[in-house]
Amino acid sequence: MKIPEWPVSAGRELELLREVLESPQWGGFHEIVPQFESAFAAFQHCAHGVSCVNGTVAIELALDAAGVGPGDEVIVPAISFVSTATAVSWVGATPVFVDIEPYSFNIDPDCVAAAISPKTKAVIAVHFGGPLADMDRLTRLCADRGLILIEDAAHAHGSEWNGRRAGSLGLAGTFSFQNSKVMTAGEGGMLTTNDAALAERARAYANQGRRTGEGWFSHYTLGTNYRITALQAAVLTAQLERLPAQIALRARNAELLRRELEGVKGLAFQNVPPQVGVNSYYLLLGRIEAAKFGMTRDEFHRAVTTTGVPCTPFYPHPLYGNPLYQNGGCRVEPCPVSEACIGDAFWFPHRVLMGDEGTTREIAAAIRRLQSS
Numbered sequence: 001m002k003i004p005e006w007p008v009s010a011g012r013e014l015e016l017l018r019e020v021l022e023s024p025q026w027g028g029f030h031e032i033v034p035q036f037e038s039a040f041a042a043f044q045h046c047a048h049g050v051s052c053v054n055g056t057v058a059i060e061l062a063l064d065a066a067g068v069g070p071g072d073e074v075i076v077p078a079i080s081f082v083s084t085a086t087a088v089s090w091v092g093a094t095p096v097f098v099d100i101e102p103y104s105f106n107i108d109p110d111c112v113a114a115a116i117s118p119k120t121k122a123v124i125a126v127h128f129g130g131p132l133a134d135m136d137r138l139t140r141l142c143a144d145r146g147l148i149l150i151e152d153a154a155h156a157h158g159s160e161w162n163g164r165r166a167g168s169l170g171l172a173g174t175f176s177f178q179n180s181k182v183m184t185a186g187e188g189g190m191l192t193t194n195d196a197a198l199a200e201r202a203r204a205y206a207n208q209g210r211r212t213g214e215g216w217f218s219h220y221t222l223g224t225n226y227r228i229t230a231l232q233a234a235v236l237t238a239q240l241e242r243l244p245a246q247i248a249l250r251a252r253n254a255e256l257l258r259r260e261l262e263g264v265k266g267l268a269f270q271n272v273p274p275q276v277g278v279n280s281y282y283l284l285l286g287r288i289e290a291a292k293f294g295m296t297r298d299e300f301h302r303a304v305t306t307t308g309v310p311c312t313p314f315y316p317h318p319l320y321g322n323p324l325y326q327n328g329g330c331r332v333e334p335c336p337v338s339e340a341c342i343g344d345a346f347w348f349p350h351r352v353l354m355g356d357e358g359t360t361r362e363i364a365a366a367i368r369r370l371q372s373s
């Protein structure tokens with residue numbers, strides 16, 4: 001089966017890299033860096049973009065710039081990559097783990113509401129796999145309860161909710177450009193926001209406490225160096241140009257795969273609500289009901305992988321199951337859906353959706369054969 005490799009690059013990356021390499025500035029002060037920040041922010045429907053070294057520190061920047069710190073609680077989903085929680089711990093606040101919805105894999109607004117305490121300062125919605133969390137309910141809830149809403153959009157470049165792009169609905173959004181993401185420079189991150197003051201605070205923190213337009217040796221606030229290089233911005237500029245066509249390709253193939261597998265008992269793909277007009281399809285997630293499918297998730301994962309389709313058997317534990325959080329440092333709400341997904345969910349990486357129609361039909365046929373085998 002011809003599953004395309006990832007990441008991909010072409011002449012455009014080389015052309016832009018050459019421009020940087022032939023300039024005297026390879027670091028964060030080449031004009032391509034602010035140009036990329038503006039282009040990416042505008043793509044995500046935001047006024048401001050602050051680039052940084054990865055998606056983990058982008059969350060730290062967002063929390064820090066939003067004034068979250070020691071004594072505060074931040075509600076996060078129990079299912080995410082660890083950064084969603086460690087960024088909270090890193091700024092000195094306490095992550096509160098809550099459950100996800102059964103088939104969207106996104107934070108459950110009812111569980112958020114139930115977990116709010118007098119210490120709650122913020123909520124982080126992770127747009128898991130690409131489709132946005134229920135931003136209507138989360139926005140209303142956070143507004144009613146005076147909470148900050150941050151979007152961890154590491155999976156959701158280009159994804160939309162009611163026509164608005166990820167990262168533009170909360171106070172700030174955070175993105176990752178790590179190697180597996182739908183646009184990448186190997187590593188990299190970005191904070192997006194429509195709040196000019198928050199952007200300025202985040203930029204100062206990422207750039208040694210400097211103020212835009214002021215002296216190199218003038219440091220006004222405590223900061224550090226989280227700047228990306230011009231080489232990363234060059235690669236990311238080219239990757240962004242290609243992204244809309246790649247999203248459209250993945251959406252077409254995902255629709256075909258879902259159609260071809262409709263009626264396969266015991267296999268349910270991620271539920272994408274109608275508000276999600278565009279889905280990045282960073283991951284194609286699903287759940288296996290062993291009694292109906294005829295094999296367990298682990299057997300499914302082994303069999304699918306053997307056919308040549310890359311597949312991951314979900315996370316080995318909810319975030320609170322990591323040794324890091326076994327001895328405290330967090331609050332854990334009941335998470336029965338998260339616990340169930342550990343045993344029955346899986347995902348395909350986005351390159352599975354980047355082949356041609358024939359390859360997509362072959363993948364569907366291979367999965368259908370598993371059930372009859």
Ligand SMILES: Cc1ncc(COP(=O)(O)O)c(C=O)c1O
Pocket residue numbers: 053054055056057080081083084126152154155175176177178187188189
């Ligand atoms: C949901 C989520 N948030 C944050 C991150 C962190 O991004 P990075 O690896 O760029 O630090 C990731 C990375 O995989 C992620 O999946």
